[in-house]
Amino acid sequence: MSVSVQADDFDVGAEIIALSAGRTDIGAVVTFTGLVRDMAGGKPISDMELEHYPGMTEKALEKIEAEANARWDLQASRIIHRYGKLTPGAQIVLVATASPHRGDAFEAAEFIMDFLKSRAPFWKKEGTADGGKWVDARDADEDALNRWS
């Protein structure tokens, strides 16, 4: 289990290799990568600024990761979440999970992402032609949490 909150980009391939390095008992590795889109609400955006709450962010990610490990049979997991100003196409977040069989890795990765959306202290601001716009929380993201309860 490990989490990183960083401004720097990450290498998905290197993270997958690191997750399973030196072991032969892993049967499945699932990864999710979130990217910055170039459009929001039908309008182009120039960039996405991610603000976070240093200290609380790391604790929140560790808590979500620990919960996933308690619920599913995971052999390894990794969460990387970036902050700062990111341009369209940039990677924002990586979730990787490893398990003996694919079911646990798939579900755990989805669970972690659902919780990151509305329980990790990040706030996104889209750079638009008329200045900037804070992204509103979506009801759909809150609803996504309920299926895990």
Added chain:
Amino acid sequence: MMQVLYFAWVRERIGVPREDVETSAQTVADLVAELRGREERYDLAFSDMSAIRVALDQELSDMSASLAGVREVAFFPPMTGG
């Protein structure tokens, strides 16, 4: 003495990312009422409490929570991670 932090548009409306606040407020709601009474920028930031979340010592909490022993209070909009 309590450290109060603000994030995202709450920070923009109040104008500072953090400040020390001398208060005898018993609950989060008391603290919000106290801040709103201070200056218009606080009143504006806290005008719609349905859009405000709070963390006490970096744990999510709620408006009715006690501030006893709390050192760090943070106010922010609903989170948009991922």
